Amino acid sequence: MNRLTAIISVLVALAISAGGCRKDNSPSGEASTQPANEPAEQVVPLSPPPAGTEAIAPARLAEAQRLINGGVRYLLATRDADGGWSIHGALKPAITAMVLKALVQHPDFDAESEVVARGFDVLLSYQRTDGADAGAIYNPPEGLANYTTAVAVMALAAADDPRHTAAMRRAVEFFKGQQIVAGSESPEGEAIDEAHPFYGGVSYDRHGRPDLSNVGMWAQALHDAGVSGEDPAFQRAAVFLTRTQNRSESNTLAWAAAGSNDGGFAYAPALAGDLTAGESKAGPGPGETGLRSYGSMTYVGFKSLLYAEVGRDDPRVRAAWDWIRTYWSLDSNPNMPAVQSLQGLYYYYHAFAKALRAWGQDVVTDAEGHEHNWRAELIQTLAARVGDDGSWVNDADRWQEGSPVLVTTYAVITLQETLKK
Numbered sequence: 001m002n003r004l005t006a007i008i009s010v011l012v013a014l015a016i017s018a019g020g021c022r023k024d025n026s027p028s029g030e031a032s033t034q035p036a037n038e039p040a041e042q043v044v045p046l047s048p049p050p051a052g053t054e055a056i057a058p059a060r061l062a063e064a065q066r067l068i069n070g071g072v073r074y075l076l077a078t079r080d081a082d083g084g085w086s087i088h089g090a091l092k093p094a095i096t097a098m099v100l101k102a103l104v105q106h107p108d109f110d111a112e113s114e115v116v117a118r119g120f121d122v123l124l125s126y127q128r129t130d131g132a133d134a135g136a137i138y139n140p141p142e143g144l145a146n147y148t149t150a151v152a153v154m155a156l157a158a159a160d161d162p163r164h165t166a167a168m169r170r171a172v173e174f175f176k177g178q179q180i181v182a183g184s185e186s187p188e189g190e191a192i193d194e195a196h197p198f199y200g201g202v203s204y205d206r207h208g209r210p211d212l213s214n215v216g217m218w219a220q221a222l223h224d225a226g227v228s229g230e231d232p233a234f235q236r237a238a239v240f241l242t243r244t245q246n247r248s249e250s251n252t253l254a255w256a257a258a259g260s261n262d263g264g265f266a267y268a269p270a271l272a273g274d275l276t277a278g279e280s281k282a283g284p285g286p287g288e289t290g291l292r293s294y295g296s297m298t299y300v301g302f303k304s305l306l307y308a309e310v311g312r313d314d315p316r317v318r319a320a321w322d323w324i325r326t327y328w329s330l331d332s333n334p335n336m337p338a339v340q341s342l343q344g345l346y347y348y349y350h351a352f353a354k355a356l357r358a359w360g361q362d363v364v365t366d367a368e369g370h371e372h373n374w375r376a377e378l379i380q381t382l383a384a385r386v387g388d389d390g391s392w393v394n395d396a397d398r399w400q401e402g403s404p405v406l407v408t409t410y411a412v413i414t415l416q417e418t419l420k421k
Contacts (some may be wrong), residue, residue, distance in 0.1 A: 009124040036343075040361035045106045046072060052421040055362040056375050064379045070390030071412040075099050076115065078405055083115070087403045093126040093138055094148040095405060097155040103351035104159045111161035113293055120159070123152060126166055128174075132206070134175030137167075144204050144410040146178045146214055150221035157224040172225050175218060178202050180210055187272045197253060200240035202413035209272040211285035212244045212265060213277070216300035219307050220354070229309030238308040241301050243269040244278075246285070247319050248295045253278065259290020263319025264327070264335065266291040282336045283346070295334030296348040298323055303355035321326050321359075328366040346410040353378060353417035375418040382411055394410050 048065040056064065080086055084328075100119045103109045109116050126148075127137045138148035150170050156168040180201050184192045187208055192198055201210025203217045215237055218248050224235065225356040248256045252271055255278045266280035280291035302320040310317055327334040332341035333348045356364070356374050364372045386392055392411040393400035402405050 035168075036235065045069075049107055049419055051419045053362070053419065055373060056379070056418065060376045060379050061419070062230070063383055065398075065420055067379070067382060067386060067390075068106070068412055068415045069417070070164060070386065071105065071263075071392070071408045074249070074390040074408055075102065075405065075412070078315075079115070083118035085119075085405055085409075086291065087406060091139075091144075091148075091400070092143065093123055094144065095409070096123045096153050097137075097152040098150070098406070098409045098413070100155040101151075101158045102409050102416065104155070105413070105416045111159045111163070111204055112185055115173055115355075116159070119153075120164065123155065124164070126152075127167055127171070133168035133174065135172075137171055142258075145273065146175050146202050146204070147204055147217055148219040149175045153221040154224050157221075157226070168225065172227070174285070175202075176255070178206060178218070179233055179236060179238060194239070197243050197275055198240075200236035200238070201269075209268065209270075211268040212241070212297050212300055212304075213267065215244075216304050219304040223307040225250065229307055232309040238305065238310055238313060240269070241265075241304055241308070242316060244301060245316060245320070246291065247316060247372055255290045257290075259285040260293065262293055262323055262326070263321075264293020264298040264317075264323040265320070266293060267297055282340065292337075294336050295329070295332075296335075296344050296351050299355040300350065301350035303351065303358045306355075306358045322367070324355075325364065326367040328370075328372060330377055340396075340398075342394065343398040344401065345394050345396065346392065346400060346401055346407045346414075347380070349378065349414045350410045350417075353414045357420060374401065378414065378418055382415060387412075 002016070046069040048062075048070050051061050055345050075085070078085065080092070084092050084100045086092040086095050096119055100123065103119070104111065104114055104115070111120070112118065123137065126139055128134050133145055133409045136149045137152035138145045139162075151299075153168055153171050153175070156164050156171070157227050168349070172334060180198045180200065181193060182193050186192055186198060198210050203210045204212045206212060219234070219237055222231070227234070242250050243253055244265050244267075246256060246259050246262050246266060247260050254276050266278055268279040271277050271279060280294065281297075282292040282294035284290065285292045298320060302317070302324065305314075305317050305320065330349070333344050336343060362373065362375070364374055366372060382392070391404040391408045393404040393407050
């Protein structure tokens with residue numbers, strides 16, 4: 001190679017590196033990004049995501065940045081032909097929204113990036129314009145109107161694009177209207193009042209049996225959209241959250257009185273057709289009585305109470321915090337039965353990171369007195385589980401966690417949370 005050729009080669013390489021997937025509207029962003037398992041010299045470098053906290057040591061920070069960029073490359077390489085993301089064609093609006101949130105939180109992408117703009121075109125093509133579900137963003141044959149609209153709002157809020165302000169406002173209006181309030185009807189057609197265990201809850205679709213997972217997504221979306229915790233919708237949700245907590249001093253439902261009273265959270269305070277029986281995806285409590293608290297729902301309940309501006313010294317918050325300290329673990333979804341211990345693992349990691357950021361404590365001392373830098377431990381855990389292609393997947397395939405697209409998105413957003421203050 002002569003001198004002139006070498007200089008030209010260097011200039012071309014620099015031009016490609018500068019273009020990459022940066023925040024511009026050129027088509028090169030999509031075309032130049034290769035799957036994470038391609039040879040390194042064929043992969044355009046992504047910028048290291050900056051840290052907003054000093055709680056992570058430099059080596060661990062570099063590891064988080066590497067993992068995020070590997071996950072982003074994997075997600076870019078697995079786009080559907082129309083510019084969205086899905087699980088083998090299913091759940092497209094929800095999966096597209098989650099990936100878009102991960103992308104716009106990366107320094108190399110914003111609402112103007114081609115891959116992001118095209119993704120939002122796909123997402124917003126699902127927004128309903130009239131009827132009872134006007135404003136919702138979902139695929140009606142699949143249902144899940146609340147859940148899907150909530151994750152869409154999270155993506156829209158993260159993008160902060162004025163062009164989508166009206167779409168987000170309509171979506172927020174829709175899913176605030178999904179909340180079960182006094183005067184709503186139960187699935188059996190019964191009138192609901194403030195004493196009803198469904199009050200303040202949200203279900204997958206309008207006024208079905210509510211559960212904490214739906215309320216958690218709904219509350220996260222309201223929080224991300226800037227709705228105050230003092231909003232009446234949040235205050236009604238706090239009533240529902242109280243009735244989902246294993247704490248008999250504040251939860252008067254029969255299963256709470258019969259259970260472990262450990263301050264953790266179950267899945268649903270009552271069932272359609274049987275208001276005396278709640279539900280836990282972890283099964284019954286000790287001695288086959290009450291409901292078993294478990295990690296993912298406890299962290300969701302904990303952060304949702306904080307979003308509703310329930311005070312840090314409130315007994316419900318302190319009880320949940322004590323549960324977290326008692327059942328500290330990143331090896332499994334805490335307190336799930338052993339045969340189920342890896343189910344919902346990445347959903348748990350996602351809730352774990354958001355909840356501990358909301359709490360605002362960099363180092364957690366568990367019930368045995370051991371200190372945990374939760375960010376560093378979470379990064380280390382995800383590093384041990386990543387695949388060679390930059391993706392993550394859960395072999396305990398429940399709640400769609402057998403999908404590497406969904407699980408990689410959970411992991412990337414979780415890692416992004418660790419870098420925030």
